[in-house]
Amino acid sequence: MGQPQQPDGAAGDKPPLRIGMVGYAFMGAAHSQGWRTVGRVFDLPLRPVLAAICGRDGAAVRAAADRHGWAAAETDWRALVARDDVDLVDICTPGDSHAEIALAALAAGKHVLCEKPLANSVAEAEEMTRAAEEAQKRGQLAMVGFNYRRVPATALARRMIAEGRLGTLRHVRVAYLQDWLVDPQFPLTWRLRKEAAGSGSLGDLGAHIIDLAQYLAGEPLAGVSALTETFVRERPLPAGATSGLSGASTAGTGRVTVDDAALFTGRFVSGALASFEATRYATGRKNSLRIELNGERGSLAFDLERLNELHYHDGTEPGAHAGFRRILVTEPDHPYLDAWWPPGHGLGYEHTFVHQARDLVHAVAEGTRPEPSFADGLQVQRVLAAVEESAEKNSVYTPVA
Amino acid sequence: MGQPQQPDGAAGDKPPLRIGMVGYAFMGAAHSQGWRTVGRVFDLPLRPVLAAICGRDGAAVRAAADRHGWAAAETDWRALVARDDVDLVDICTPGDSHAEIALAALAAGKHVLCEKPLANSVAEAEEMTRAAEEAQKRGQLAMVGFNYRRVPATALARRMIAEGRLGTLRHVRVAYLQDWLVDPQFPLTWRLRKEAAGSGSLGDLGAHIIDLAQYLAGEPLAGVSALTETFVRERPLPAGATSGLSGASTAGTGRVTVDDAALFTGRFVSGALASFEATRYATGRKNSLRIELNGERGSLAFDLERLNELHYHDGTEPGAHAGFRRILVTEPDHPYLDAWWPPGHGLGYEHTFVHQARDLVHAVAEGTRPEPSFADGLQVQRVLAAVEESAEKNSVYTPVA
Amino acid sequence: MGQPQQPDGAAGDKPPLRIGMVGYAFMGAAHSQGWRTVGRVFDLPLRPVLAAICGRDGAAVRAAADRHGWAAAETDWRALVARDDVDLVDICTPGDSHAEIALAALAAGKHVLCEKPLANSVAEAEEMTRAAEEAQKRGQLAMVGFNYRRVPATALARRMIAEGRLGTLRHVRVAYLQDWLVDPQFPLTWRLRKEAAGSGSLGDLGAHIIDLAQYLAGEPLAGVSALTETFVRERPLPAGATSGLSGASTAGTGRVTVDDAALFTGRFVSGALASFEATRYATGRKNSLRIELNGERGSLAFDLERLNELHYHDGTEPGAHAGFRRILVTEPDHPYLDAWWPPGHGLGYEHTFVHQARDLVHAVAEGTRPEPSFADGLQVQRVLAAVEESAEKNSVYTPVA
């Protein structure tokens, strides 16, 4: 560090892919880890370079650059987007700035990776998707950061479903349960203010599970019926700068303007039924994203709190020996695993960002459309909008536009 | 058997409680096991006597009487209800006959235990509840058979919630998942015909989880938003007599007139949110009634497939040592357990019927109102009706009457 | 109760099998439940009759007879053995009286069911086995009560192993973990005195797991290397009559003369390796009998605390989809399950005694040798003796005689 970390040689001969990242909080740290590690583990056609990082606070962003290994630091995202030595802009800011930055980056000829949710409104997401489609024609790629598609276990689930192992899908039940708002004294961080976060559990956790459910099912949601709730409507104001997820508080209070929890049922276009729940009030559940899919031929179940495992029931087996099996997703023929450790040596949360980087690097090198695309992000946004509309309209069943 | 099974003595001196049971299929067998066993395990104020059993097929009901230990057999429920040697009528028939039998039994001066759901309509349930209220004044008791309140783990959960261990309730999520209809060739038994069963998954499984959720929460549901679905609308006709749950089929087909699955969200009167799912299409889930409750101070979780376990998270503990603990509900100070085996020697499904019998015998002896009462059954019926109404009205949020 | 419990009829036409039981504590209650229930659930060739029960305390045994449904009570086991109306003597006393009672019962022409361990010494067990072999020639059967062979999940495991699903066996690891002696103030009941109990954890828990391991493996242990320990050597004397598993204590103390824990490794005759542990000091483990078998083609795992489940890994499957599957052993084609409840409606500990009764009734009716036979009990006794010998001889590997 502070030194060249590799001799001249093979990797040095690969063309670089120079990354410029906007934002350096939780997601920034995770993406940095992904970009730094990916070339050490996977054989890549391009060589990712951590070119520049951007944040509004000069001292903080320089410290982040130093900490995370970025060569340069910027305090204005427009300057970052304008840099000649940046090929790809990685957007890790809150949702209210995604559209503006992504549109500028695409206009500047950059590839874009944008954190989820794609935007804070359908209109923004539509504009971004249109811009991404145009950019694609120019060879620029745009991807949205639904990293939970890249847990090896969920990627395996998708592969198994695509192979037909579930048959006709009947049920998808999904919950994303956290508990960091249970304490009514937790302060009013940006994640609890609509103008910054767009929505609460819905946009943060709900966006993840909507995307994951549609990805695994291999089809979009057709309509939803929703309830949302804000349990604690007044919270202490945060004292000074905070991350979204923690922070000290002051004596004053402010109004929570996002949902604390969102529940909705729905139908996929094939007629399969879906149940969704996103909450930050599930005491004792720290990061429990649970998804189960039941089809005519089999079932799959996953829980992010045990991310190296996928549970599979093969409904075509004789009943006497059938049961949900725990697949430890650490075998060389599991997705992404040939590059990692021997069987049974599990991966962690952060590796989803390594895998995201791997797939994006391949897409850029090969000119293929990355998944999830901005169009996928827009589809999630439309579901989120339908959820909000249904919740406002007394839960009436609301088609996804 | 066929011989007196105990010498004259203490138990013989207790006043008898003479049971007459209508129905002898799955529920009849389970109730028989409960009545036969309860006095062998618990110290009871009354001595249950299996006086008479009733079914329409004379040979079959005599065989059932013989198998299950009933002293007499009847083929007309009116005759059973009229017997002088019957103190309590135990109704184990499909839901379409509950009201008529229960009303007649109450009119005949009998105590009544009625299987769930209480009735096939709110109107019937209201009439039954009124009759039960009147009967209560005459010292006759009426109870509805929501046996899952009497799993030791759910009874412990209720006790812990009543002690305040969860604090303000935020979330209740419940699913009752079975898979016996996944095969489209499963025949059209009475459970799939609306005129006999009233409804499908909703009335069968949904009734259980509505009651259990309201019982554990200690409060009623205020309103619901629902989706229901019939995935397979045409099924082979059954060949000859079948139980509801199995049977051979013939060449002809008939129309399924009940729901295959029902999903609904809702609000409890306190504002806690609820999520419900009842289905017979969850491949690989055999009898998975899962309930989780999250409160400001703690959480509880239960799965009927592991019925000797209750999972508890104490949210007031220091985070470093907190976690969901698996309480093996087999300790002497757990509900019902002082009468059973040493710690760790688990009970089974059927013991819920022993416990139900125990509690009802005590209520009769002591003249106390049994729980769940017909009023509790009516409340479930009202939720079921609200679910059906919401499902018919495009999932609009529908208050429970 | 106190009344005939069934009308004359089919069951009444079956020949009776009249049981006389010695002992009425924990095992007596469990066996009573088995005998009372078996004919209500299974189609049997004989009709079990609870003829007489025996215990030394007249009032207590009469209360037990009344409670558990026995027609007569005796205070001298010799009188019970001599009764003309007893066909089968069921021995539920501590191990020090097994040999005497069993030998007398066989001499009196009775069938015998003897609780485990078969005896307190190899010599006793040998004599009992010789007597049982002679009796078998006269048509009298003798069975030892290793009831854990009759958990549906262990019976399924045996069936799968017999089918060759594990292939060449490599490892058997077994532990039986309880914790009721952790408290040093727990009193010195009969289970802690060598003269009554023979040994401690070893004879009580160890006997169970030795039998189960040999039964599942389908082969005997060839030799063992053992450690035993008594952690708490002095305990308060019990106050008055106690069961073995609980009781109040007095001011005085006495010496614990049995082992608190026994650990041993061993080899099966095929060369498979085995690891055994039996203890009453595993804090938090209430009745955790865990067994795992690893073979060249697959593995099986079971835990008595979740007795309706068997975990199976099919080693011949492609690695990408392989994993330990949880078989919920409640399907109609699982052992014993066709007579019980629908799938997913689990059984409990006590049902092992119903199944034991079922198999013994069939063996008596059909004249087949019951399993486990006294010879099986003797083999367990020989392993126990080898364990004790090895423990005394500095853990040296000791062949099973």
Next chain:
Amino acid sequence: MGQPQQPDGAAGDKPPLRIGMVGYAFMGAAHSQGWRTVGRVFDLPLRPVLAAICGRDGAAVRAAADRHGWAAAETDWRALVARDDVDLVDICTPGDSHAEIALAALAAGKHVLCEKPLANSVAEAEEMTRAAEEAQKRGQLAMVGFNYRRVPATALARRMIAEGRLGTLRHVRVAYLQDWLVDPQFPLTWRLRKEAAGSGSLGDLGAHIIDLAQYLAGEPLAGVSALTETFVRERPLPAGATSGLSGASTAGTGRVTVDDAALFTGRFVSGALASFEATRYATGRKNSLRIELNGERGSLAFDLERLNELHYHDGTEPGAHAGFRRILVTEPDHPYLDAWWPPGHGLGYEHTFVHQARDLVHAVAEGTRPEPSFADGLQVQRVLAAVEESAEKNSVYTPVA
């Protein structure tokens, strides 16, 4: 990469700790990941620099240097040890070369991190420990790479035990189960030859669990009684270069000269009993290192296949609410976790090497003796020797020297 990865600045001002690593296979890749990542996540007093890597095959080691980010490559470990720009030698070779390299590195004034097992014999380990003690006086540190001490869950377990939460220890049961040798056609890699690997499951897996058990118990083993076995004695020869854990094979066969499995029981110096099992034949168990400790006041259990979880039973709680709780070891006040992700976002296997690097960097900067020291490694070696001696002497109980 191939570019400086950070700007001049804070990190650049920290003194460097220049690492030279010998070996670049599985352990080399894992250590590289640790060294590369540690300064990005933790605040360190020194700045680790990946100075040079060494391996015998020039092209391969240059590729490894490039892949893993090492500045220079060497083909002779003596040259690496002699480099002026190396402060710490990290030994990731098979056990037969540990002693020679470590002694040379210490003699050359370097700090040393040596993979486990410390050596292939007690004599070597003693010499290494003596050298390390001398070096410690000169300010050079020596640490052995028992990385499983640095899983956050095991580190938490150690902290809880040190706090007295288990009280007097009664039982430690440990197994390390893998299955990569089940197939008799798996080739004879270096891990199966005694001259390279020293021993088989025992030295590889057994060393890990001996160290972990002694570390958690906080005391050494006093003696052991052991069985070892080689199930498959003849295996195909590997074709060309292989890693230890995989590879193609040729037509010829060779003799397996190490154990396939090792079982032993033992006593800790306090009198607690221990049970150990190490095997590569546990079909379906990929990397299942399971440890459970039972004490008078509580119990702890861990399984490496679910490495983010620690199970804890608090024996001092009222029985009605007690149970093994699953602590999700991802809270900020859990060991190492304050530097990582929010609660519930789990870590993986590789992070143990990051934590190992973190602790070693601190030890070097602060001049404190690192743990586990070479003396700890020697203690493990002595247990391994006692196990081998006992296995050779018919399992007789053998004191640890």
